[in-house]
Amino acid sequence: MSANANAIDEEFSETINPLFEDADSVLFVNxxxxxFRxxxxxxxxxxxxxxSLRVLATPDVLKSAVDDFILAxxxxxxxxxxxxxxxxxxxxTRSSLLISDDQIITVITLDDELTGLRSTDDDLVTNARTTFDSDWESGEEFSLRTPPLSRVQETLVDELGEDVEDDFMMIFESVDRIPGEDNELxxxxxxLLVGAHNEVLLYDISKWGEDTGVASKATFSRTKTxxxxxxxxxTEKVPIDVGRPRLRLVLVPDDLEDIDSLAEQVTA
Known part of the structure; x- marks a missing residue:
């Protein structure tokens, strides 16, 4: 280990903010x-x-990440x-690397904990930036289908109301991952559960989901079933002036009406 390389001995997540604070750009490799999360x-x-953040990763890592709606x-x-x-x-095929303007962090896992080595060696940092900037240029752009969280929030308010948005974000913030390990929620x-809690129309919430990019109307229909x-x-039928009645979503059991713990109750 060079004289200006040192082991990271604090929580790994606590090394990220100082890195962001001191850098103009960060390249995150493999x-x-x-x-990544x-x-x-x-x-x-x-x-x-x-x-400026750039990530160069294997396709499997990014595809796995976007399966989690919170992260995506x-x-x-x-x-x-x-x-x-x-x-x-x-x-x-190398270790996970975080490369900023003046330092490089090699991330490793020891005893199921993330840690790593930080170096500020000028030659090492320069060589790493040169090598991986070249790899970055030859990489393929990865496109996300998941909408940004702010768009989800804004459209929920605009199309379904503040109460629906508040309930959705309450559940969003109460769980670590969506879907969870059992893939049910x-x-x-x-x-749909938030919509049922607020007795919105299936048509309205599925149209919101498709327009926003959350999921297709067909996916909403299958999940509703x-x-x-x-x-x-x-669902309850709601007559309209022209065409087939619309369906209003409602919760069934009384014990699901506590929206604060809806996620925990559904996955129990």
Missing amino acids: PAPDV TVMMSAAGFEEELP SQIAELVDQGQLELRTTTEV DEVSIA RLEDRGLIE
Whole structure:
């Protein structure tokens, strides 16, 4: 180890903010899934001006990340704001690296904990930037389908009301991942359950979901049927002037009407 390389001995997440504070740009190379999540969520919660962030990862890592609506919507927010770019490569075989203007952090896992080595060696940093800037240029752009979180919030308020948005975000903030490990409570299920709690029309919430990019109307319909089969929601016909009646979503059991703990109750 060189004289100006040192082991990171604090919580790994606590090294990210200082890195962001001191850098104009950060190149994130070959992140493992847990490292990628930690860095992206740290970036999403960073309260000061972010450096320019670029990620060069394997396709599997990015595809896995966007399966989690919480992480994907935060990533989409960063991309939408022009703060993050994502590219893929199948040729990176090195450790996870965070490379800023004047330091490089090699991330490793020891005893199930993230840690790493930090170096400020000028030659090492320069060589790493040169090498991986070249790899970045040859990488393929990765596109997200998930909408940014701010768009989800704004459209919920505009199209379905503040109460629906408040309930959706309450559940969003009460869980670590969407879907969770059992894959039952995904973003569409949450939207439908929140819609049922507020007795909105299935047509309105499924149209919102499709227009926003959360999911198709067909996905909303299938998920509604699954929630009905589990006895969690039901629908009531609402006559309209022309055409078939619309369906209003309602919660079935009284014990699901506590929206504060809806996520915990549904996955119990």
